[in-house]
Amino acid sequence: MTAQTEWLIKGLRPLGNDPVDLHVKDGVIAAIGQDLVLDNDIQTLDATGLVGLPGLVDLHTHLREPGREDAETIETGSRAAALGGYTAVHAMANTDPVADTAGVVEQVWNIGRHVGLVDVIPVGAVTTGLKGERLAELGAMADSAARVRVFSDDGICVGDPGLMRRALEYVKAFDGVIAQHAEDARLTGGAQMNEGVLSGKLGLAGWPSVAEESIIARDCLLAQHVGSRLHVCHVSTAGSVELIRWAKSKGINVTAEVTPHHLLLTEDLAESYDPVYKVNPPLRRGEDVDALREALRDGTIDIIATDHAPHAVEDKECEWAYARPGMVGLEQALSIAIMTLSDGNGAVDWESIARVTSIDPARIGQLTEHGQGLMTGAPASFVLVDPAQSQTVDPARLASKGRNTPYAGLELPGKVVATFLRGTPTVLDGKVTK
Amino acid sequence: MTHLLSAADLSPEQAVEVLDTAEQIENSLAGREIKKLPTLRGRTVVNLFYEDSTRTRISFELAAKRLSADVINFSAKGSSVTKGESLKDTALTLQAMGADAVVIRHSASGSPHRLAQWVEGSVVNAGDGTHEHPTQALLDAFTMRKRTGRGPGDDLAGLNVTIVGDVLHSRVARSNVLLLDTLGANVTLVAPPTLLPVGTESWPVKVSYDLDAALPKSDVVMMLRVQRERMNASFFPTEREYSRRYGLDMARVGALGPDAIVMHPGPMNRGMEIASDVADSARSTIVEQVANGVSVRMAVLYLLLGGKA
Numbered sequence: 001m002t003a004q005t006e007w008l009i010k011g012l013r014p015l016g017n018d019p020v021d022l023h024v025k026d027g028v029i030a031a032i033g034q035d036l037v038l039d040n041d042i043q044t045l046d047a048t049g050l051v052g053l054p055g056l057v058d059l060h061t062h063l064r065e066p067g068r069e070d071a072e073t074i075e076t077g078s079r080a081a082a083l084g085g086y087t088a089v090h091a092m093a094n095t096d097p098v099a100d101t102a103g104v105v106e107q108v109w110n111i112g113r114h115v116g117l118v119d120v121i122p123v124g125a126v127t128t129g130l131k132g133e134r135l136a137e138l139g140a141m142a143d144s145a146a147r148v149r150v151f152s153d154d155g156i157c158v159g160d161p162g163l164m165r166r167a168l169e170y171v172k173a174f175d176g177v178i179a180q181h182a183e184d185a186r187l188t189g190g191a192q193m194n195e196g197v198l199s200g201k202l203g204l205a206g207w208p209s210v211a212e213e214s215i216i217a218r219d220c221l222l223a224q225h226v227g228s229r230l231h232v233c234h235v236s237t238a239g240s241v242e243l244i245r246w247a248k249s250k251g252i253n254v255t256a257e258v259t260p261h262h263l264l265l266t267e268d269l270a271e272s273y274d275p276v277y278k279v280n281p282p283l284r285r286g287e288d289v290d291a292l293r294e295a296l297r298d299g300t301i302d303i304i305a306t307d308h309a310p311h312a313v314e315d316k317e318c319e320w321a322y323a324r325p326g327m328v329g330l331e332q333a334l335s336i337a338i339m340t341l342s343d344g345n346g347a348v349d350w351e352s353i354a355r356v357t358s359i360d361p362a363r364i365g366q367l368t369e370h371g372q373g374l375m376t377g378a379p380a381s382f383v384l385v386d387p388a389q390s391q392t393v394d395p396a397r398l399a400s401k402g403r404n405t406p407y408a409g410l411e412l413p414g415k416v417v418a419t420f421l422r423g424t425p426t427v428l429d430g431k432v433t434k
Numbered sequence: 435m436t437h438l439l440s441a442a443d444l445s446p447e448q449a450v451e452v453l454d455t456a457e458q459i460e461n462s463l464a465g466r467e468i469k470k471l472p473t474l475r476g477r478t479v480v481n482l483f484y485e486d487s488t489r490t491r492i493s494f495e496l497a498a499k500r501l502s503a504d505v506i507n508f509s510a511k512g513s514s515v516t517k518g519e520s521l522k523d524t525a526l527t528l529q530a531m532g533a534d535a536v537v538i539r540h541s542a543s544g545s546p547h548r549l550a551q552w553v554e555g556s557v558v559n560a561g562d563g564t565h566e567h568p569t570q571a572l573l574d575a576f577t578m579r580k581r582t583g584r585g586p587g588d589d590l591a592g593l594n595v596t597i598v599g600d601v602l603h604s605r606v607a608r609s610n611v612l613l614l615d616t617l618g619a620n621v622t623l624v625a626p627p628t629l630l631p632v633g634t635e636s637w638p639v640k641v642s643y644d645l646d647a648a649l650p651k652s653d654v655v656m657m658l659r660v661q662r663e664r665m666n667a668s669f670f671p672t673e674r675e676y677s678r679r680y681g682l683d684m685a686r687v688g689a690l691g692p693d694a695i696v697m698h699p700g701p702m703n704r705g706m707e708i709a710s711d712v713a714d715s716a717r718s719t720i721v722e723q724v725a726n727g728v729s730v731r732m733a734v735l736y737l738l739l740g741g742k743a
Binding site for chain 1: 520521522541542543545547564565566608631632633636637
């Protein structure tokens with residue numbers, strides 16, 4: 001898609017640095033400089049005080065289409081993503097039908113292209129129907145118009161070690177990556193929340209940390225054995241962090257993501273029995289949150305991924321045990337990155353934010369048109385953030401169809417003022433442009 | 435107090451007040467030909483049972499009727515989801531019908547807490563999943579108080595209570611631990627490690643895997659039902675081994691002090707966690723517990739609703 005518009009963006013601060021002007025033309029950043037003066041009469045955006053970041057890339061989004069369009073559509077999810085500062089999202093495969101063929105991934109990719117607010121990159125299922133029995137047509141999905149590079153049965157762990165080994169080996173042919181939902185289901189039968197003192201008190205079956213950690217340990221060893229790329233979805237425990245740190249120290253090609261909610265929220269919220277706090281993997285202890293934040297800062301965990309999981313109201317306004325797990329997160333993720341990557345004095349580490357929300361997710365997902373930073377010649381896909389503003393989360397005002405946000409009523413720092421996708425604004429003045 | 439969702443909702447004073455009220459009610463009905471008080475005339479109590487429990491439902495129904503309340507039994511067997519109507523919609527319906535109190539039994543832990551967010555009337559937890567069953571704990575405490583010679587105004591300070599069996603899945607055990615601690619009793623949990631919840635080390639209890647060691651120090655032994663569906667889930671090797679290690683037979687009863695009592699919330703697996711001769715012995719309070727349940731539930735309904743007339 002080529003942008004037809006040309007923009008002069010005045011006074012933005014790239015990664016929080018000194019103000020510059022940006023000339024956007026033909027979908028790329030044509031020039032960056034001080035006090036740019038252009039001859040022709042082009043559209044100008046005053047970005048004084050705004051921080052410029054490369055467009056955010058989410059490696060882990062649930063868009064529910066096809067199959068559960070009542071919960072989210074590619075269009076509503078795209079609107080939420082654009083408002084959150086995203087220019088690309090990876091749409092998870094657990095749709096209905098499952099995205100396990102070239103046909104389905106191309107359908108998702110095409111709808112995303114038609115909506116045109118973010119690049120919707122389908123994630124292909126690792127196994128047919130997410131059943132964990134035999135490999136899906138990974139190569140066909142990789143060769144399709146959608147150019148799938150990330151494969152995941154997310155929501156379900158690829159439990160069979162032999163199958164996981166084969167998947168890791170097979171995707172080497174096209175430099176794909178297996179994104180694993182690390183959960184040994186034999187240890188989490190009936191689980192409703194983190195296993196611990198609180199689960200015992202609340203009478204909710206526990207999801208023990210070891211169910212995640214044992215799979216991560218196994219998969220890291222498998223990735224080492226076959227020399228392939230492994231990506232660990234939504235890491236949630238301090239023990240997992242230690243395992244990934246160890247694996248990286250051994251040179252194993254593993255990357256990892258953490259969700260905004262696991263960076264901010266703890267299991268204590270389950271005490272309300274309000275299923276808005278029910279998520280898989282579950283919210284953990286304060287010690288885990290501290291370890292995850294530290295791991296994000298030191299690079300052990302590579303990226304923030306939203307695990308945006310919209311649900312219909314009736315799937316959450318019910319008993320905890322019957323509620324579907326998941327939270328929405330596309331519109332709040334950047335704020336939580338700001339909270340997590342600020343020092344005690346309020347100074348924000350914008351370089352790290354760019355790394356964990358854009359540059360590294362694009363690298364893991366093999367997206368060449370995203371995560372390149374703000375530089376001359378790069379695709380003009382970026383976001384302008386006002387760090388002085390905040391957003392009080394009102395579920396009724398979310399662009400996502402999902403109202404299942406755990407942040408209702410919270411005031412979160414930072415506001416996305418504008419998002420550009422290849423030179424075309426998808427968000428201006430905090431509103432979606434179409 | 436608006437609701438009774440957890441035994442932890444009760445302060446020591448409130449807990450004793452419930453027991454005292456139950457005793458007053460029991461005394462005022464004793465010898466009456468018509469066992470009925472006009473206290474809740476004109477009030478509506480709904481028994482909302484999503485899970486089978488004849489014993490508890492009848493107990494609550496009788497309690498409400500003896501207080502002259504209008505009683506509606508709403509049996510919603512199976513999950514609200516599979517029935518098609520959500521718990522919230524049911525709650526709104528009850529609200530529209532003017533229910534003053536909803537007694538809810540549900541297989542999902544926390545359901546009464548959710549319901550309490552959607553209705554204006556009082557919610558009484560009649561057992562939620564593997565979480566709590568606070569009126570069972572109250573009737574157990576009432577039974578203990580009576581059988582150990584205590585009376586109005588008394589708590590259970592210093593009483594040694596041993597709770598034996600499947601603590602992991604027992605709402606009765608959770609509520610009893612909380613209430614007995616509130617009332618000053620010393621609680622010991624005895625179970626195989628697989629049937630103890632994670633985190634019991636932080637509970638106000640002692641934990642033992644050895645029933646024989648715990649019995650001589652017990653004033654009260656409360657046996658928990660082993661649910662049949664647990665028996666094939668590797669929580670213990672065989673029914674026989676469980677019974678040998680954690681079952682209460684007459685030989686083990688012999689290790690108890692002369693005044694010690696044996697309790698069971700019912701229904702029992704005779705021959706499994708408790709031998710028949712123990713269940714039917716003079717030490718057993720099992721039948722009394724059932725009778726006391728009505729008085730205690732009358733007290734709870736009275737205290738929740740009586741003041742609002």
